[in-house]
Amino acid sequence: MTSHRSSHSDHTHPTLPAPAPAPVPTPPPGTGDTERLARAALTRIVEPGDEQAGHALRTHDATTLLALLRDPREPPLPGTGTRRLAGWRHRARTTTTPEADLDHITRLGGRFLIPGDPDWPTQLDDLGDTRPIGLWTRGPAPLRTWALRSVALVGARACTPYGAHTAADLATGLSRHGWIVVSGAAYGIDGAAHRGALAAGGATAAVLASGVDTPYPRGHSGLLDRIAHQGILIGELPPGSHPTPSRFILRNRVIAALTRGTVVVEARHRSGSLVTARAATRLGRHTMGVPGPVTSALSAGVHELLRGGATLVTDADEIVELVGSIGDLAPARRGPVLPRDLLHPATAQVLEALPAHPPAPTTEIAHRAGTTPDDALARLYELHALGHAERDGDGWRLTNTGNPASNARRGGPCPGAYG
């Protein structure tokens, strides 16, 4: 996850083929949404994770900050270095209107999420001043609820067959447990993790250090396209942006913050995956490692992590046991908490299509709900995160807690949900 190619935030758009627009739970932003426009513009001006920009956004809204940067007569921002400010001002003057970026992402079936949006993953607020200015996304998944039941699987690009096998195996197991696999789409462990989740008919999210329309690495174009259809691509950088070493490193904090825990599968000493793991620890997330032979340099970084206090895990059950134990973030353990009335109508339709038992395959539920299998799957994971749906073998059914079907369908809270 630390490799890169030469970087410049050029603005050449479609390098991934645009999928047919997928249904999205909230409408695309209107042109009157000035705060969204200003934040979209700022993602072209400020590098991801810039603490001074984050600090400035605590005292100014994005619209004001953008205006300040565009007007050379404005005084310097307190707490921001002169050189950095000069760089921002230069970019602010040369950055054209962000409407084109927003139109472009909408045409790709994606969105630009900002803090305060119903689907903004509030977990990222733990990043404080390094919280992303906004998130460019592609794919049908409801990011906030997905993030509630997500685990990061990360590791070396040049992994061993053992590492690739283990990553795929863990991803498959997590999918079977209804957990979303988050990774960085790199070669090696990341790719094996995404593929393991997809192969199990599960859900996966890729957090990129590039624009979500700009596949990196190139060899993963097909994989990224599948994730954009069946899961979600997430990035802080606007369309057309390329990764840099520092963008890779800063991307890792988003992976760590978004998820309930980070599992490192294989990593050398001083690997970028260890950055993600340490960020997870700092953020109070679970940090886990998969051991390997002590004779393997690719397990040395993981063993270092485990000696430093990370939890040793050997299978998906052990991961779920650990990350599933945060009571307040795991509503599924206590039964449904979100009444049907608060669900998006399309999600409520998938809920209606869910059998009590026996479980039905995703395709059948999609057919009953009148949507595509990819869209149905995204909504099933949302319903799972909310405690309405559960996986059973390769199918899905209503959660079996007391008499949840009638409760969930009536829209009332389940017995015990608030008890």
Added chain:
Amino acid sequence: MTSHRSSHSDHTHPTLPAPAPAPVPTPPPGTGDTERLARAALTRIVEPGDEQAGHALRTHDATTLLALLRDPREPPLPGTGTRRLAGWRHRARTTTTPEADLDHITRLGGRFLIPGDPDWPTQLDDLGDTRPIGLWTRGPAPLRTWALRSVALVGARACTPYGAHTAADLATGLSRHGWIVVSGAAYGIDGAAHRGALAAGGATAAVLASGVDTPYPRGHSGLLDRIAHQGILIGELPPGSHPTPSRFILRNRVIAALTRGTVVVEARHRSGSLVTARAATRLGRHTMGVPGPVTSALSAGVHELLRGGATLVTDADEIVELVGSIGDLAPARRGPVLPRDLLHPATAQVLEALPAHPPAPTTEIAHRAGTTPDDALARLYELHALGHAERDGDGWRLTNTGNPASNARRGGPCPGAYG
């Protein structure tokens, strides 16, 4: 370490060829030593680790207990079950005088150590009522000082090449650091650990579940013979005894108690090595595990141990860092503490032969001290444990703390030793 063959404590003596008697630091017991004779007899009557026998030995000395067992008119022992007592009484009446066993062990260059002997490893006192009644030993090593700087390396019999390689590698590394490798002489990890220590010209001790004259497993006869010459064989059972499943399990507590820490290299779930590791934890010793692939059933037991709180170690340095941190048991870290006057004359002679620098090989030191290389090595490890000697590459030299040569040779404490 859990395999066995059919068991009966027959009394057929020499199944290992007797080596030329090696010099031993204390004289063999005289016939007037009734407590030693009684304890030797009790090792034929009571199974190792019998808590009720240990309890009886707290209120009676061994001579009295033996007399009680031999006299049918004596009342039952409080706290001892009727059937067990009947068994002891039967064995006590059929057990002839133990003088033959003591003569036999002396002829083999061995000893029968009992609590209170200068060379009794007082670490075993932590076992409470399951403390061995006595220890049958063969080999030139001073057991008590060796135990102060010893680590147990244990694991599966049917280990993988990875496990065998790792065990040998750790044993070599521990030897280079001047630590004594203790194991159970079984096939697999145990054998690899002993061989790794011997190959590095290091010291090793084998704790047996059989008599120290009765090689088990048969295929390790040569290895056990080498350990009897270059290290030490230790057992609770009298000469000629064969192992049983319960003897293997109970032997493990001695390995755990004798050493500063136990490292499990490979072990399946419910392996005997985990018994040793858990005994080490209960006794306040360090418990360590070497990770392996999560796909290997032979690492599953180790990973279980590590998830339960054992320390993950990947090389000898990490083991030494952990076990060497108990200040009061690691005098070598603070300089010599035992003045020369208290050393055995033969050990003092080896100290005289030690160069300040450059280091000399064991053979040269042995030649200068007028003894055999095996005997010199045993004494060098004793001097190492006491802080007088240190390894340097493949040789030995005086410890480099201030001006230790003169201090140690004069017999005075080093500056800072008591400061």
